[in-house]
Amino acid sequence: MPEKRLFFALWPNERQREQLxxxxxxxxxxxxxxxxxxxxxxxxxxxLGAVPEAAIPSIRRAMDAIQPEPFRLRFDRLEFWPRPxxxxxxxxxxxxxxSRLVQTLDTLAEAAGLGRQESTYRPHITIARHARSFPSEPLAQPVMLEWSGFELMESVATAQGVRYYPAIQ
Structure with a gap:
């Protein structure tokens, strides 16, 4: 059975990418x-991990029923995370x-049989992989972004490396 590697995300629009x-x-x-x-x-x-393609329509239906409240997210620190x-x-x-949106998505994922999230949620934007250790520091220019929705995303391996796209189906 074909599978797709999926996750829920805040997906920046072009204006937000410019702010970042x-x-x-x-x-x-x-x-x-x-x-x-x-x-x-x-x-x-x-x-979400590897999700059978046949399960995606029901995940989308459940996702479409979620109406997140708008919120602002302030990115204010540069950190190194040693394990990843x-x-x-x-x-x-x-x-x-x-927090409420993440809890709702955890419940949705569990109901779909996609496991339980065990770690504490920490909103972040990865800027480098295979990074070398450095001390955490405040950002000289914190960034405040507004959000009112989220996306179901797919991780796709390409010749240029992994790329993320809104999941279609």
Missing amino acids: REPIKTASGTVEGQLVFRGNWHVTLRF KIACLLASSVPPAL
């Missing part, structure tokens, strides 16, 4: 690692509306 451009450029100047392609910048809400070896922009605080 300078802070990420500045931060990436101090980071050693493989920089993440601009088109892949996102905030993961819930990783990533450098990321981190939002130090999680708005209540975002």
Whole structure:
């Protein structure tokens, strides 16, 4: 049975990507690692993993019933996470509306038989993979982004590396 590697995410529009451009450029100047392609910048809400294609329509129906409250997310720190070896922009605080959305998506994923999320949610944008350790620091230019929706995303391996796309189906 064919599968797709899926996750729920806050997917920046072009205006939001422009707002992120300078802070990420500045931060990436101090980071050693493989920089993440601009088109892949996102905030993961819930990783689903390998999902049978036949299950996607029911996940979409459940997803379409979710009406998230608008919220603002302030990215204010540059951090190194040792276990995945990533450098990321981190939002130090999680708005209540975002917490409720993540909890709703966790429930949806569990109901679809896609497992339970065990880690504490920390909203971030990965800017480099295979990064070398560095001390966490506040961003010189914090970025505040507004969100009112989310996407079901697919991770696709390409000759240029992994690319993320809104899942179609």
